[in-house]
Amino acid sequence: MLRLQLPTDPRWVDVAKMSLEEILVDHAYCEQKAASSCISLIIKFPEYERMVDVLVPVVAEEWAHFESVMEQIRKRGYKFGFPRKDEYVVQLQGFVRKGGSRTDQLTEHLLMNALIEARSCERFKILWKNLADEELKQFYHELMISEAGHYVNFIQLAKSYNDPGKVDQRWAEWLAFEKGVMEHLAIRGDRMH
Ligand SMILES: [Fe+2]
Numbered sequence: 642m643l644r645l646q647l648p649t650d651p652r653w654v655d656v657a658k659m660s661l662e663e664i665l666v667d668h669a670y671c672e673q674k675a676a677s678s679c680i681s682l683i684i685k686f687p688e689y690e691r692m693v694d695v696l697v698p699v700v701a702e703e704w705a706h707f708e709s710v711m712e713q714i715r716k717r718g719y720k721f722g723f724p725r726k727d728e729y730v731v732q733l734q735g736f737v738r739k740g741g742s743r744t745d746q747l748t749e750h751l752l753m754n755a756l757i758e759a760r761s762c763e764r765f766k767i768l769w770k771n772l773a774d775e776e777l778k779q780f781y782h783e784l785m786i787s788e789a790g791h792y793v794n795f796i797q798l799a800k801s802y803n804d805p806g807k808v809d810q811r812w813a814e815w816l817a818f819e820k821g822v823m824e825h826l827a828i829r830g831d832r833m834h
């Protein structure tokens with residue numbers, strides 16, 4: 642369903658080598674960025690009323706995810722800290738095409754968000770399947786479902802505002818670009834991406 646062109650390298654989920662503390666802190670910031678990104682879309686494109694109405698509750702959901710990750714960090718006695726550099730997101734942002742109509746601009750942002758949701762969903766699935774901790778397994782299973790819903794939201798919004806054929810074509814370009822990004826990113830057991 643997600644149509645990602647490169648599955649996560651199995652070495653990423655070498656649980657023995659993975660730092661759960663670092664992963665959780667990095668994950669908390671992914672949720673913060675997801676919430677912030679929806680807020681930005683609402684502020685930048687307020688005239689797209691349906692999008693605003695769809696994203697307002699998503700902001701609350703992402704922030705609830707942030708809160709849940711923080712809870713996991715606290716209850717394990719892990720240390721929260723500063724945000725990590727997110728090379729993955731930085732590279733995707735570089736692919737956002739400038740210019741065109743406002744709807745084209747909005748489409749670019751919706752597709753970038755859809756892609757980040759799709760990849761998160763894929764990674765959460767891997768964590769759900771591979772972690773030993775029962776509580777965290779359950780936790781990642783729930784988040785996987787939620788992020789899959791967000792992915793669908795973003796794609797549907799893009800297609801409702803722009804020509805669906807054009808959106809599909811651009812989506813294929815985004816998927817191909819993301820594949821290249823994944824191929825070149827170092828595999829780290831302390832980051833979500
Ligand atoms: Fe989330």
Ligand SMILES: [Fe+2]
Nearest residue numbers: 675758788791
């Ligand atoms: Fe999400």
